[in-house]
Amino acid sequence: MRKQLPPEMLARDSRFVRTSIMDQILDPRNRKISERTIGPAKLAPGRPASADRARNLMHGIFTGEIQALEGAGRTMFDFDETEAPFALKLDMARQCWDEARHVEISIKLGEWMGTEIGEFTEATFLYEAACAPDPVLRLCGVNRALEGLAIDVFNTMKEFGDVSGDPVLEFCEDWMLADEVTHVKMGSDWLRRLTADDPERLERALDFQRTVDKLFSLGGFRGETDENPVHLARKLREMAGFSTTEIDEIAELSELARAEGKAAVEAAGSA
Amino acid sequence: MSDPFKPRPAFAPWDRRELPGLFDVEESARRVGAYKWIEMRLFEALGGWIATVPELDVKMILGRHCYHHAWHAELFDKRLPELREMNTDRLCAPANDAMEAFVEALHEPDAPELTIEKLVGVFRVLMPRKIAAYTFHLNGTSRVTDAPTQRSLEFILQDEWNDWREGEMLLQSLIDTPEELERAIRRQHELEALVVRAGGITGPGTIGTTTEVEGAGV
Amino acid sequence: MTIVSIVPEQFTLVEFDAERVKAIAAEVAKSVAFPSDVDIHIEVDEVLPAPLNSSQADYLEGRADLWFTGGAFEDTHKGRNIDEVLTRCGLGASLLRVKDRISGGFEDAPNDSEISERQRALWDAYADGRLTRIEGFVIREPRRRYVYRLECGFNDVADAAYDQLWASDATTWADLLEIEARLIEADPTERGAKPSVRRISLRQTQ
Structure with a gap:
């Protein structure tokens, strides 16, 4: 088995269809949609087409969980024990089990919401964070950035379930949130341990995380304003070990990503 | 009312445990080190394969099993210092070169079309070997002196039986055609040949047979 | 004979063929036994993608007045392309509802916007x-x-x-x-x- 599996080699059955973020950014409709603001973009039951938007996001969570499972699995295999200590591998194995359960939960939730496996396309940008050649960078990319995003998304979906009175959605998201908080903590602990004597490595890892966090803000998908469908879950992030400064920084990165996304849409429209 | 101060036998009448067992401290530690090594190589392989198998059910099952084997490795790792092996890495090693070659071959399949080959290696070759080795250890070691290893092995064997059964069922559900059956048999044959050469996961004598295997590289 | 009209006649943001949508609507009208003396007008807002799916179906000035977001017809695997199965279903449900409004016990129902x-x-x-x-x-x-x-x-x-x-x-x-x-x-x-x-x-x- 080869080490370092690139995203294009992720194995999927015939139901899955892959898409790229660029296709979405270059969609000529984006520019026109931005002229149609009709209120807060946050995903909530009282917003237009909320059911289909929730189904779509739930499918995104499902494919994201598959990629998180694959990323944790690869971290165990790609590195020997001089690069990834035995105890780190044990934590990654535990994360594999958790992510496998999240995939199961997501499939069941998808069924509950009337969504078929593969109904929506899959982008592999989440797994890309798990392709860094340094395990510390992977921990920052996967356990802190990806799992941090998962906290934000699950919290949004949990609120959606709560407000809509959907007992299954609220129940499942709450359980998954509990695991994700653990995974973020795990990432933060290992980041400290592995870089205790190497401040430069720590800085490289945090830089990588900033890049990934900006990427995961998806041009305004996640943030703290009315224009963001998914909001930063500050309290849960604090519980997971993020400092207020770190959360503020993610909020700033999200805002920057939104502005850049808007500029990219305008540039694509005028090209 | 019975007299609480009346002497009773130290062992209950139904307790048939005996001294000594088959293994001394060194041998038990050597075996436990080999177990940890094989559990590690297994959970790493399962973790690596998750991204390479297209079948969604297999993907999720590998994710779950992966943790089981990591936990087994952790239990063995914790036992080693209790067996006077303070450097747990020293004994975490393959039993011999043939065993290392077996694991290398086990890890080999990579392509998404090779799920059967991946699963046969784990569920039709390695896991039956592990169950055999752990069962032999459980039955052979002193149930008094090596009780902590036995307790771990009992938990581990429970996992192994369950996971082996699930893996075997996965394979039965994947093998539909004569060609797929042929692939499974061929793969099992290739890997069995290597593990026979190694003499089992702790080398010759893994399950008590003492015949030296030529070229096992002990 | 039902006449089907569509706006826009030429899609510019999505790869939908307006003539094909009209043809599907005509087929669907027959399948759901839509009154042949009632014309059908379809408006597709091609700006709004899936999953922003929405539609309205009214009976206005003697014709079926149907409105859809582009997302309601969009292939979720191949963005900006039409999914004919979805389109058939969206049109079918809308035409059944207009039929309800004409003579199916829904004559008193307010318009969809209300x-x-x-x-x-x-x-x-x-x-x-x-x-x-x-x-x-x-x-x-x-x-x-x-x-x-x-x-x-x-x-x-x-x-x-x-x-x-x-x-x-x-x-x-x-x-x-x-x-x-x-x-x-x-x-x-x-x-x-x-x-x-x-x-x-x-x-x-x-």
């Missing part, structure tokens, strides 16, 4: 249920059930009403209002009106 989300969910369940019994429509029942529950409540009363509507071939607007009252009694949670994504005229954004 009915509540709950009323719309009830009517959609009734329409999709009937479509499943007509050859040529592939309805994703679990999706419809989830959309319905979101608007009508996650409880046994709502589920029983859904099953009743799904199996029915003869429900009226009055029946629907009676069911709505039952649902409100079972789950009095206020569900505010959702803002409409429909523009009065596509020219506003073209």
Whole structure:
């Protein structure tokens, strides 16, 4: 088995269809949609087409969980024990089990919401964070950035379930949130341990995380304003070990990503 | 009312445990080190394969099993210092070169079309070997002196039986055609040949047979 | 003979073929036995993608007036392309609802822009249920059930009403209002009106 599996080699059955973020950014409709603001973009039951938007996001969570499972699995295999200590591998194995359960939960939730496996396309940008050649960078990319995003998304979906009175959605998201908080903590602990004597490595890892966090803000998908469908879950992030400064920084990165996304849409429209 | 101060036998009448067992401290530690090594190589392989198998059910099952084997490795790792092996890495090693070659071959399949080959290696070759080795250890070691290893092995064997059964069922559900059956048999044959050469996961004598295997590289 | 018209006649943001949409509408009209003396006008807002799916179906000035977001017809695997199965179902349900408005016991129903989300969910369940019994429509029942529950409540009363509507071939607007009252009694949670994504005229954004 080869080490370092690139995203294009992720194995999927015939139901899955892959898409790229660029296709979405270059969609000529984006520019026109931005002229149609009709209120807060946050995903909530009282917003237009909320059911289909929730189904779509739930499918995104499902494919994201598959990629998180694959990323944790690869971290165990790609590195020997001089690069990834035995105890780190044990934590990654535990994360594999958790992510496998999240995939199961997501499939069941998808069924509950009337969504078929593969109904929506899959982008592999989440797994890309798990392709860094340094395990510390992977921990920052996967356990802190990806799992941090998962906290934000699950919290949004949990609120959606709560407000809509959907007992299954609220129940499942709450359980998954509990695991994700653990995974973020795990990432933060290992980041400290592995870089205790190497401040430069720590800085490289945090830089990588900033890049990934900006990427995961998806041009305004996640943030703290009315224009963001998914909001930063500050309290849960604090519980997971993020400092207020770190959360503020993610909020700033999200805002920057939104502005850049808007500029990219305008540039694509005028090209 | 019975007299609480009346002497009773130290062992209950139904307790048939005996001294000594088959293994001394060194041998038990050597075996436990080999177990940890094989559990590690297994959970790493399962973790690596998750991204390479297209079948969604297999993907999720590998994710779950992966943790089981990591936990087994952790239990063995914790036992080693209790067996006077303070450097747990020293004994975490393959039993011999043939065993290392077996694991290398086990890890080999990579392509998404090779799920059967991946699963046969784990569920039709390695896991039956592990169950055999752990069962032999459980039955052979002193149930008094090596009780902590036995307790771990009992938990581990429970996992192994369950996971082996699930893996075997996965394979039965994947093998539909004569060609797929042929692939499974061929793969099992290739890997069995290597593990026979190694003499089992702790080398010759893994399950008590003492015949030296030529070229096992002990 | 039903005449089908469409706006826009040429799509510029998505790869939909307006003539093909018209042809599908004509086929669907026959399948659902839509009155042949009533013309059909379809408006597709191509700016709004999946999953921003929405539609309206009214009977205005003697013709069927249908409005859809582009997302309602969009292939979720191949963005900006049409999914003909989805398009058939969307048109089929809308035409059944216009047929209800003409002579199917829904003559008193307000226009789609004025009915509540709950009323719309009830009517959609009734329409999709009937479509499943007509050859040529592939309805994703679990999706419809989830959309319905979101608007009508996650409880046994709502589920029983859904099953009743799904199996029915003869429900009226009055029946629907009676069911709505039952649902409100079972789950009095206020569900505010959702803002409409429909523009009065596509020219506003073209």
